[in-house]
Amino acid sequence: MKTVFVVGAGPAGLFAAQKIGQAGHEVIVFNRDIKPGGLAEYGIYPTKDKMKIGLRKQFAKVLSLPNVHYLGHVPVGNGTAISIAELQQFSPTAMVFSVGAQGAKQLGLPGSDSRGVYSAKDFVYFYNSLPPFATQDFSVGKRVAIVGMGNVAVDIARWLLIDDPLHTAEEVIIVARRGPFEAKFDNKEFKEIEMFLDRDAFQDELKRIESHVKAVGQDLATLPESTFPVLAKPATTKTSSRLLFRFLSSPQSIHPDVSGRISRLTVTENILVDRNGDVAAKATDKTADLEVDTMIFAIGDVADPALGLPYSNSAYVTSSDPNDPKKACYEVFDPQGGKILEGTYVVGWARKASEGLVGIARHDGEQGAAQVLKYLEGAQETNAASAAEIIRSLHKKNLQLVLKPDLEYLAKAEEKEAQQRGLAWFKFCEDEVMLNAIEKAKSAVA
Numbered sequence: 001m002k003t004v005f006v007v008g009a010g011p012a013g014l015f016a017a018q019k020i021g022q023a024g025h026e027v028i029v030f031n032r033d034i035k036p037g038g039l040a041e042y043g044i045y046p047t048k049d050k051m052k053i054g055l056r057k058q059f060a061k062v063l064s065l066p067n068v069h070y071l072g073h074v075p076v077g078n079g080t081a082i083s084i085a086e087l088q089q090f091s092p093t094a095m096v097f098s099v100g101a102q103g104a105k106q107l108g109l110p111g112s113d114s115r116g117v118y119s120a121k122d123f124v125y126f127y128n129s130l131p132p133f134a135t136q137d138f139s140v141g142k143r144v145a146i147v148g149m150g151n152v153a154v155d156i157a158r159w160l161l162i163d164d165p166l167h168t169a170e171e172v173i174i175v176a177r178r179g180p181f182e183a184k185f186d187n188k189e190f191k192e193i194e195m196f197l198d199r200d201a202f203q204d205e206l207k208r209i210e211s212h213v214k215a216v217g218q219d220l221a222t223l224p225e226s227t228f229p230v231l232a233k234p235a236t237t238k239t240s241s242r243l244l245f246r247f248l249s250s251p252q253s254i255h256p257d258v259s260g261r262i263s264r265l266t267v268t269e270n271i272l273v274d275r276n277g278d279v280a281a282k283a284t285d286k287t288a289d290l291e292v293d294t295m296i297f298a299i300g301d302v303a304d305p306a307l308g309l310p311y312s313n314s315a316y317v318t319s320s321d322p323n324d325p326k327k328a329c330y331e332v333f334d335p336q337g338g339k340i341l342e343g344t345y346v347v348g349w350a351r352k353a354s355e356g357l358v359g360i361a362r363h364d365g366e367q368g369a370a371q372v373l374k375y376l377e378g379a380q381e382t383n384a385a386s387a388a389e390i391i392r393s394l395h396k397k398n399l400q401l402v403l404k405p406d407l408e409y410l411a412k413a414e415e416k417e418a419q420q421r422g423l424a425w426f427k428f429c430e431d432e433v434m435l436n437a438i439e440k441a442k443s444a445v446a
């Protein structure tokens, strides 16, 4: 039996922990958030209850393994509670990093520090009640630009148009650098908001870009069979809020008003070009202005360099297979030392940022875990600290750890709160409140 640390308890980390735990090894999971689940808990759309409840059950099953230990509320990395070097002092035989993609892609636009400009990840964390985002200012105005045309952009539009309790957004504009055929969202997700599409404005927008679309051999008449099936359906009655699209446009600069909040977004107008069969956007020297008071970037995320693993091109560096450069490699590689970091692995969105749904993250975690198990077969047993020793050591650093039994107390406290408020579910949105609720529930049974 050897000891493996898993850092990050999202789907990738938990399913990796399960596989390693089931092989009989001791697994110690460190997680930044109090609750496990990562984006399954704090990213998946809040009203997808069935999916969330199903995943929570699967995660609880992983954590019910007696040799899988959970240490929540422990951010790992440079400048946080515990660095990777400090973790190594506990002598695990292997470490798996499954911290997701916690960095935001930076476009470096002038004015991007204006109020009302957010990254999608932070905004999604906010409406899914993840501390500390849940209590920060993510105020929304009347006209919101969402940059990006994938499922995350659609989720955010859905929140703004349907579920935001304040219902401030009157217009949501999806800004995309390419055209309507390059939309990346699933029709199933778009159906949720299709009734808000302003059909007249959409037809005007298609007319505006028609010549560019034709230039790459695309035919707008086929759009209903392709990325916009809504166009084949009769229009429904007009809604009070509208969904608009602005194609062939890349953000160029953000202009704040006197209060410091975004009031205008300048976009570069693009044309479409065929690059070896792929439709790409090419900037022109024309620009246009969109009057918006809120802007959300939904263009994917990147790995966070502050974790402290070797980092290059916005990602943690892994080994590669010279014979098959596309092959997924899980071992971390140190380009400075020119060698693999033995026994150190990355899985899930930490390995490939913003790549796929939970099923893909699970598969990646399990594939990575299979590599870890192979490594453990030949690795020397280390004198690893036990979970109890690590907990004692972290308590000495004044960390308020959340352990497996605490998660049950927390779940019960949230259930009780939901009942009292007459809600289907309730989530505490501050760490302090969660920690107090755990303590209160503990002392009630003591």
Ligand SMILES: Cc1cc2nc3c(=O)[nH]c(=O)nc-3n(C[C@H](O)[C@H](O)[C@H](O)COP(=O)(O)OP(=O)(O)OC[C@H]3O[C@@H](n4cnc5c(N)ncnc54)[C@H](O)[C@@H]3O)c2cc1C
Binding pocket: 007, 008, 009, 010, 011, 012, 013, 030, 031, 032, 033, 035, 036, 037, 038, 039, 040, 043, 044, 045, 048, 074, 075, 076, 077, 098, 099, 100, 101, 102, 124, 152, 155, 307, 347, 348, 349, 350, 355, 356, 357, 358, 359, 360, 361
């Ligand atoms: C807005 C949005 C909506 C989505 N909707 C769906 C959907 O409807 N259906 C679906 O199947 N998939 C959906 N996905 C995709 C799904 O959430 C991901 O595939 C999956 O969560 C990725 O898993 P992961 O474990 O790699 O990373 P994450 O889920 O991001 O988990 C990372 C974990 O690491 C922890 N962590 C981070 N940094 C540190 C640190 N420094 N130290 C310690 N711990 C750390 C975090 O607390 C977290 O628990 C959605 C994603 C987004 C962004």
